[in-house]
Amino acid sequence: MYCMEKFKYWMQKRLNGDQGYKLLHFMSRNRIAGFCIGLFYGRNLSKLAILNHTDKHKVGRHEYMKHYQMHLSRFKYKNNNLLEIGVGGYERPDRGGCSLRMWKRYFVYSNIYSIDIYDKSPQEERRIKIFKGSQNDYEFLNKVIDYIKKPIDIIIDDGSHINEHVIQSFKFLFPKLNAGGVYVVEDSQTSYREDYGGNSIDLESPSTLMNFFKKFPDYINHKEILSNNGRNSILYYDIGSIHFYHNLIFIHKKNN
Ligand SMILES: C[S@@+](CC[C@H](N)C(=O)[O-])C[C@H]1O[C@@H](n2cnc3c(N)ncnc32)[C@H](O)[C@@H]1O
Numbered sequence: 001m002y003c004m005e006k007f008k009y010w011m012q013k014r015l016n017g018d019q020g021y022k023l024l025h026f027m028s029r030n031r032i033a034g035f036c037i038g039l040f041y042g043r044n045l046s047k048l049a050i051l052n053h054t055d056k057h058k059v060g061r062h063e064y065m066k067h068y069q070m071h072l073s074r075f076k077y078k079n080n081n082l083l084e085i086g087v088g089g090y091e092r093p094d095r096g097g098c099s100l101r102m103w104k105r106y107f108v109y110s111n112i113y114s115i116d117i118y119d120k121s122p123q124e125e126r127r128i129k130i131f132k133g134s135q136n137d138y139e140f141l142n143k144v145i146d147y148i149k150k151p152i153d154i155i156i157d158d159g160s161h162i163n164e165h166v167i168q169s170f171k172f173l174f175p176k177l178n179a180g181g182v183y184v185v186e187d188s189q190t191s192y193r194e195d196y197g198g199n200s201i202d203l204e205s206p207s208t209l210m211n212f213f214k215k216f217p218d219y220i221n222h223k224e225i226l227s228n229n230g231r232n233s234i235l236y237y238d239i240g241s242i243h244f245y246h247n248l249i250f251i252h253k254k255n256n
Contacts, residue, residue, distance in 0.1 A: 029101070029125075038105040043076070045069045045106055052102040054088070056158075056186075064186065064248050071182055071243070071250050072106075072154065080110040081152045083144075085135045085159035085169060087116040087123055097123030097130075099158070104128055113148055115140075117160075135159045136168040151178040161190040163197035166209045174237055177253050185209065185249040213249055216242040220256065 041047040046065040049057035057065040082103055089096025097120065103112050104127050114120070115131045124130050131147070133140035135157070145152075155173050157166055166185055174183055190196035191210035199205040218225065219236035240254025 029097075034101065034105065038108070042105055042108070045072075045102070048102045048106055049099075052098045052105070054098040054102055056099060056102075062186075062247065064245075067243075067245050067248060067250065068184075071184075071252075075110075075153060075182075076107060077109060078107075078153070080107055080154060081113065081148055081150055082107060082110055082154040082156070083113045083115070083148070083152050083173070084156040085115055086157075087114050087118075087120040087130055088158075089118075089120070089123075091118050093119055093122045096120055097128070099156075100128050100130075101125070110153075111148075113144070113152075115144060115159075134165075136165045138168075138172055141169070141172050145176050151181070152176055153178050153181045154184070155181070156184045156186065158186040161187045161196055163191060163207060163209045166190075167212045170212070174251070174253070179238065179253055179255045181253050183251040183253065185213070185251075187247055188213075188244075188249050189247045213242065213244075213251070216251065222256070 037048065037051045041051060045068050046057045049065045056062055056068070084099060084103070087096040087100065088098055096116070097114075100112050100114050100123065103110070104125070110127070112128045113131070114128070115133055115135060117132070117134050119132050120130045121132075129147075131140070131144050133144070135141070152173075155177055157169055159165065159169070170183065170185070177183055188209060191198045191208040192200040194200070198208050203210075205211060216237070216239050219239045220241065222236040238253055238255055240252040240256065242252070243250040
């Protein structure tokens with residue numbers, strides 16, 4: 001792993017930013033290179049992340065992949081529907097799609113769907129379908145769900161990271177997730193950033209995403225919670241478990 005990061009760093013030093021990006025992008029989109037990457041490293045998500053040039057695995061910054069490996073390996077050989085919010089590359093249509101190709105190579109029998117506020121259609125491939133729209137636009141999300149038709153097994157929110165959007169997307173999309181499915185929220189540190197609608201002073205602020213998800217352990221135990229009239233009447237989501245990591249949250253859905 002270390003060698004691979006060294007090689008990437010060595011290459012990036014010799015090429016200017018745009019050349020380095022284009023080379024890695026070409027490698028990750030090239031069918032033969034992609035096939036070889038999948039063949040040799042298909043079971044190791046951290047290596048796939050580096051080789052597909054996503055920022056989901058960066059030592060000292062985001063080390064998300066070891067958690068993904070632990071939570072998602074049981075889906076590897078299943079026919080899943082995966083939806084990731086955020087293609088990457090922002091307004092540039094020729095950029096991004098790195099994590100989508102990584103998922104495609106890891107989940108060899110799955111369909112990968114994604115949404116982005118910008119047009120990312122050039123990043124589409126066989127088994128990768130992208131929709132243009134915003135993660136907080138319920139009419140648009142409804143069309144996406146109608147298109148996918150089948151329930152979704154894995155949802156990853158790596159979009160705007162605006163607190164309000166993260167909560168709105170969860171409220172709409174979590175009910176569409178299969179029981180047994182997993183919902184992931186990346187970059188949850190924006191909960192503490194004012195420019196994303198977060199709050200770093202009042203850690204109980206009701207509008208932040210961390211406070212939204214901090215209530216979830218109560219939903220796991222909702223049967224044991226009595227309201228004033230002695231009946232369980234709290235609103236809850238079907239939560240099997242919730243896992244908080246550095247800047248990353250996994251929520252497992254279970255009919256409870
Ligand atoms: C961090 S990048 C995604 C990186 C990609 N998932 C990866 O791991 O390679 C965030 C993406 O979210 C998109 N985005 C920003 N606001 C959005 C919104 N409201 N709805 C959907 N996508 C949005 C941006 O255009 C950008 O391409």
